[in-house]
Amino acid sequence: MSAPIVVIGGGVDALVAAHWLARAGESVTMIDERGQVPSSTSGWIPPEVIRRLDLAAHGLVIGAPDPWLSAPLPNGGRLDLWRDSARTANAMRALSAPDADRWPAFCEQMREHAAVLAALYSAPAPDVMTRDWRELLHVAKIALRTRRLGRARLESFLRLVPMSIADLLDDWFESDLLKGVLGAAGVMHLHQGPRSGGTALAFLHHHVGNAPGVFRPSHSNIEAVLARCSGVDRRANVRIQQIDVQAGRVTGVTLVDGTHIAATLVVSAASPWQTLLDWVDAAWLEPDAIRAIRNIRARGVVAHVVLTLDRAPGFAALAIAPSLDYLERAYDDAKYRRISHAPLIEARYVAPSGADATHAVIVQMQFAPYLLAEGSWDASRKQALVDTVIAAVANHLPRDAILSTQCVSPADAATDDGFPAGQAHHAELALDQFLWMRPTPSLARYRTMIGGLYLCGPAMHPGAGTAGASGMLAAQTVLGDRGQQR
Template identity: 30%
Template sequence: MPAQYDAIIVGGGHNGLTTAAYLGRSGLKTLVLERRDVLGGAAVSEHPWPGYTVSTLSYVLSLMPPEVIRELELHRHGLTLYPLAADYYVPFPDGSHLLLTKNPGQAKAEIGKFSRKDADAWPVFSEYLAAIARIVRPLLLMTPPAVGAKSPADLLELARFAWQLKGLDVKSTSDFVKVMTLSVAELLDEWFESSQVKAARCVSGAIGTYGGPYTPGTAYVLLHHYIGEVDGQMAEWAFVRGGTGAVSQAIAEDAREHGAEIRTGARVGRILVEDSRSVGVALVDGTELRSRAVVSNAHPKITFCELVDSSQLPSDFVRAIERYKSRSGTVKVNLALGELPRFDGLESEDSMTAARSFIQLCDSMEYLEHAFDDAKYGQPSAAPYSDGVIPTVVDDSLAPSGKQLMSCFTQYVPASWSQAPHRDELEAYADRVVDGYSRFAPNLKSAVEHRQVLGPYDMEQEYGLVGGNIMHGDLTLDQLFSWRPVAGYADYRTPIKNLYLCGSGTHPGGGISGINGRNASREILKDLKRRR
């Protein structure tokens, strides 16, 4: 049967849509198939209550590079960003707090309340991370080489990789290795003495990770969240007008403008393979669609354990996919509020700045480690960690007049909770999150009018996030760069010819970036051009 499309993309998450947009811009006839009735995957805006638009899972933007925004003309397609006013608002049990903005003088004064030494170290540490980020960032935009391979093409990619690291000297090499291997706690202990300052920084090393601040490798997670930028400002974060689903919609508009066909409510049952080549897909209703290439935006485990018969794959590849780690202790708690939270001890102006920042429920590295310890030993956190934001302070499109939304990305519950709903336990856990915030925002509890609680089971069953992992797999050293998702297949290709990956289970990992789709489309276009 002749191909009906040049490429069929399985999954309408933001990376699948990005792939479609780039392929469409190159003149390919592309079809996107999304099993849900709404596009976006984890970057989605939904309406759980009348009048509200909620970023159900992912909730802020930073990791999308200016290249993707510019090349896909996302601002022309409606993408509007509101940078956060501060990096962190961290209240402490004694009534003190840290409210840290990008203003160097303000940050120095805030940190100086706890440690003059740390106040001096803060900008030096920020530049330390920025220097490493400047080295790593170009690597995100390249296709990882197959380390150890001997073909001319692989050796050329290795040479390109080595060239990207030409700026490393002895010290910067040591810094790079430290950030890639240490725990975030070890890294922060080298730089700071104040427990309050370390509390503010450590959360970026553990968020979205099934590990605590003392888990090896979490220093890289801190760096991963530092690499992004908004309007040229590194390590900046922003709310998206209309919620994070507006990012996906803007990308979808560009894809449609360049000829892509996008279908929702179209669930793929299997990827068609003939003579070790993918030739299309079969929907669950039996419809078969043929294409020159199939691109899966689904999680690697879904792609290779559900959509492809394991007999069509090399046995060592199947074992590697089975061992691929995709764990999570994350619970997303979305709150509709009748009024804005009032923060104890803050003047009106500072309170509004705090409301436009990351509002942390974590007063020390030990607090965060104990929260993880509970989950590690089979119990939900008695005192959960939460990263909260209130997007309605800048975006009036999200809620009815006078109402507010608070989005809480929280941790931890046991990884095993991805296997069952645990509904009652999740509601009790969410109660503890609200109670934790109420200790310094006393009107919060009474302000809650609606509540949505999504645990790992919900994230896997409804959104295809295996294990509830929003990154499509752990961001550990053995699952990064040339080893994501599997050694030898980090170039977006798979053991099955004409079958590609483009989701967050590929390099460079998770976050709303579009980089995975941009990189994958580049490799797909190379291959399709060779076959003409």
């Protein structure tokens, strides 16, 4: 029997990688620094993951709220965006007839463009600089498939990729509110405003796997499902001291309590920063590699506020993003390391389930920069943020319904979840950290400079809010390498 594989890190990618490897007959130990597995995970799950890990049979549920988003109208009432695009168009007609007319065509074009990304996300990022004929064939296939889109779609796709979401939406729509709520999807988790280039790509990225006309990532119970599956020795709530390396190869993992777990292969879903710069003795890293890892851009901008309620709030998902300028100004604050005084709010209702009989609303608040110009993320700062959030949703959620509040700042996310600078995506989704550049050119294929050490987290391709795609692709790479060695 081969030596066990250690998979490091919580999160959906670690779980997918661990189970993928286990399914292939490997003996897998998973070291999860977290105690609990979250009940809900956002992001696209590649169909291959669902199939291969038999997730449907194990009780995978992917939420599909309808309307998928509601947004307050300036004069009271709400704009509801439905899964049925005709119904959405109808709802939009009150705001702008031309926008309503364009909506179906917009949805169709975004669906087509997202399909290009979905195909790219189902395989490791193409290595365009390779000399390996198999890889070249792969690159050629992608090039051919892209060309087969036809002139109009190809040109529109190439033009879209570097654009700002504001420019893209200005090309299509006139309603400030519509542009605001759509634009919000382009800046999600980014230290960018809607006028920044590359946000159109981010918008498309989060559309991958969604139904046409739905521009918010779906939520599922994939982590809870996988945590219940057998086949992986999962050790929760343990802390890693270091990844052991000898003669340039991993030999195992040492925990803070001194336990040594021997392994010839280690797959880490933690960030490249934590995995390589914190856990590996830097003597094994070339300074250029250290520079490259340090230069991975990861700036947390999101705070989460959990409100427990005594009743349902009356919406499934609510966005406060009245215009692109509103988002841009919210970002301006973050630029100067201030918390947005008028933030982007994405609130999602979580119904009571099982033993937990309370209603909850999870608010994703942006922008809350990890680094603050003045002061730090202390209790009073967090309370002020909670107050801002409650005030922002006051019209949609009676204050007396709130039983308790909890705030997770980017600083908390950095400490508790190991997110670099509080950035959940580990590496911001930007054109220079995309495909073969994600997270750095030399790490883009899941392998690291340490023999037997692999990365599989959100910093890897495609990562950034997808659920399990990087885990799957990393696991496939590990198995491929292992197959070659045998």
